[in-house]
Amino acid sequence: MREQAPLLNGPDAAAIERLAWDALRRIPAPFARYLSDIVMVVEEFADDETLAHFGMTDPYQLTGLYRGLPIGEKxxxxxxxxxxxxxxxxxxxxxxxxxxxxxxxxxxxxxVVHEVGHHFGLSDDDMHALEDAAG
Known part of the structure; x- marks a missing residue:
């Protein structure tokens, strides 16, 4: 078990979730129609198993994660x-x-756009274009 990381002050989980949903609503068509069933989860840190899966030891290394099958694999x-x-x-x-x-x-x-990009199996360049469109 990892040592407890110090907690920082800032927006609470509810505020982050509201901002995340706002960002998701700004995703343009044709992507938006495939995002209606996404579940948004805000947690303090990724769990030890998730960090280990990505070879991370510092809990501050991971800001977001998409869990699910990309559209092309469904x-x-x-x-x-x-x-x-x-x-x-x-x-x-x-x-x-x-x-x-x-x-x-x-x-x-x-x-959020980066994680949505994983949902669609997009390249980094495509994710940047999607982020510009959702900005």
Missing amino acids: SSFDVAPNPDEIHLYRQPLIAEWQQTRVDFEKLITHV
């Missing part, structure tokens, strides 16, 4: 698939915000 034959989820990690987001001084809403939009 099938109508899937039996009761788990819902697609976007996880946002509050403490790492606050730390990045405090370190970079970027606008917090823009940071949340950046992370």
Whole structure:
């Protein structure tokens, strides 16, 4: 078990979730119609198992995560698939915000669009174009 990281002050989970939903609503068509079933989850940090999966030891390394099958891998034959989820990690987001001084809403939009990009299997360049459109 990792040592407890110090907690930072900043927007609470409810505020982050509101910003994340706002960012998701700004995603343009044709992407938007495939995002209605996304579940948004805001947690303080990623759990140890998730960090270990990505080879991370610092809980501040991960600000967001998409969990689910990318659109291109889904099938109508899937039996009761788990819902697609976007996880946002509050403490790492606050730390990045405090370190970079970027606008917090823009940071949340950046992370949400990046995770949506994973949902669609997009390249980094495509994610940047989508972020510009959702900005």
